[in-house]
Amino acid sequence: MIHDYFKAFMTFLKREDKPGAVMYALKLIEENTLTIEELYLNVLAPSLIHFECEEKDEDVCIWKEHFRTSIIRTILESCYVHVLTLVKNVKPNHIKVMMLTPAFEYHEIGAIMNTHFMLLEGFDAHYIGANTPKSEILSAIRTYHPDYVALSVTNPYNLVVTKQTTDEIKRFFPEVGILLGGQAFKDPALFEHLSYTYILKDLNDLKAFGKKVSHV
Ligand code: B12
Structure with missing residues (x-):
């Protein structure tokens, strides 16, 4: 099931569609489809770790990797707001x-x-x-x-x-x-x-x- 979300997310990344990728990822959190941990570990992390560039020109691959990282970073910063909301229900350990x-x-x-x-x-x-x-x-x-x-x-x-x-x-x-x-x-x-x-x-x-x- 999570693999389907990953595949759908990848269609946005492959098109370098930042608005689409960000909105899709945030929707998965806002509609409680995935937890933060599931989104990060099963969708966002593999999208970077298994980055494959089909272009022959190495320069194109480099900026594509940078752009993809910037999309993931934007999603993480946007998720911070959700993390803060969730933390309200977490017992602090004061460490x-x-x-x-x-x-x-x-x-x-x-x-x-x-x-x-x-x-x-x-x-x-x-x-x-x-x-x-x-x-x-x-x-x-x-x-x-x-x-x-x-x-x-x-x-x-x-x-x-x-x-x-x-x-x-x-x-x-x-x-x-x-x-x-x-x-x-x-x-x-x-x-x-x-x-x-x-x-x-x-x-x-x-x-x-x-x-x-x-x-x-
Ligand atoms: C994005 C990326 C970049 C971006 C990073 C941008 C950024 N703002 O972070 C940029 C373009 C800057 C970059 C540069 C380089 N990169 Co680079 N990069 C990647 C890439 C594609 C993804 C890395 C990533 O974010 N992964 C996703 C995260 C979530 O995974 P992660 O960091 O492993 O974290 C997970 C765990 O390790 C763990 N974890 C991590 N930290 C911590 C800390 C704690 C406390 C805990 C509990 C857990 C934990 O939790 C995470 C979730 O599971 C990888 C490919 C790959 N296979 O990883 C190459 C890769 C890491 N890069 C590589 C290389 C060689 C470079 C460069 C040297 C390239 C160059 N020639 O310039 C430079 C080095 C720059 C530098 N001085 O650091 C190699 C490293 C090879 C090696 N083993 O030495 C890789 C593996 C690519 C490859 N296959 O060759 N890179």
């Missing part, structure tokens, strides 16, 4: 999380989605931004006093900067927990040397983490 992507990491859709998932699980979650330099992360921790910093990392090359960042967080703010998530954490050999509190692979891990910290 503050600061989500971001580290320096050089531009892939931010997963970070935004998971910030919304955290809000829906009762966290006081804030998405700070993409490509965030180490010094700004430390400054934000100093000002914001989060319980956890969550780093979303897609490109394994960025695990070097992730290690530098997490080492500094541990050094200056040992009381702050570190959450890691994203495609870069598929191969444990690549991140065994990193300092972290939890690696969260998906929504199930996030929910389990929420349960664990709520009962402390």
Whole structure:
């Protein structure tokens, strides 16, 4: 069934029909056809992850990918209003999380989605931004006093900067927990040397983490 919504959504994306795609996705939420989690994980995420470009010209493929990402981003920002409405019925756990992507990491859709998932699980979650330099992360921790910093990392090359960042967080703010998530954490050999509190692979891990910290 969800696959039919995905297929219908893809017809808008393939035509680069932004108004059509945005209205279709929002209607699925407003009419309670899908939950936020279902829309993000079964419709929006696969539309990016399985992006295939049939054009021969690589430049055309690049702008098409950028345009598609901008459509998804608009949908996510529009869904934030619905997330806020839903959160009114969620018991807060009073745990503050600061989500971001580290320096050089531009892939931010997963970070935004998971910030919304955290809000829906009762966290006081804030998405700070993409490509965030180490010094700004430390400054934000100093000002914001989060319980956890969550780093979303897609490109394994960025695990070097992730290690530098997490080492500094541990050094200056040992009381702050570190959450890691994203495609870069598929191969444990690549991140065994990193300092972290939890690696969260998906929504199930996030929910389990929420349960664990709520009962402390
Ligand atoms: C959109 C996109 C871009 C956009 C990003 C725009 C933006 N504002 O985010 C732009 C055009 C900027 C881009 C640039 C590049 N990209 Co790119 N990009 C993609 C694409 C098509 C989709 C990524 C995406 O948003 N996926 C959807 C989200 C929802 O998935 P996700 O991030 O994995 O998140 C999920 C989980 O991982 C998890 N998660 C993520 N973070 C967190 C955090 C927590 C706490 C938790 C609990 C869970 C969690 O939850 C999400 C939902 O399940 C992928 C293709 C792919 N297969 O993913 C390539 C891809 C990621 N890109 C790739 C590459 C190589 C690049 C470039 C280097 C290309 C270049 N030569 O310039 C640059 C790098 C830029 C940089 N410095 O970061 C490669 C990475 C290969 C690799 N493994 O290293 C991919 C896989 C394409 C490919 N097949 O080669 N890209």
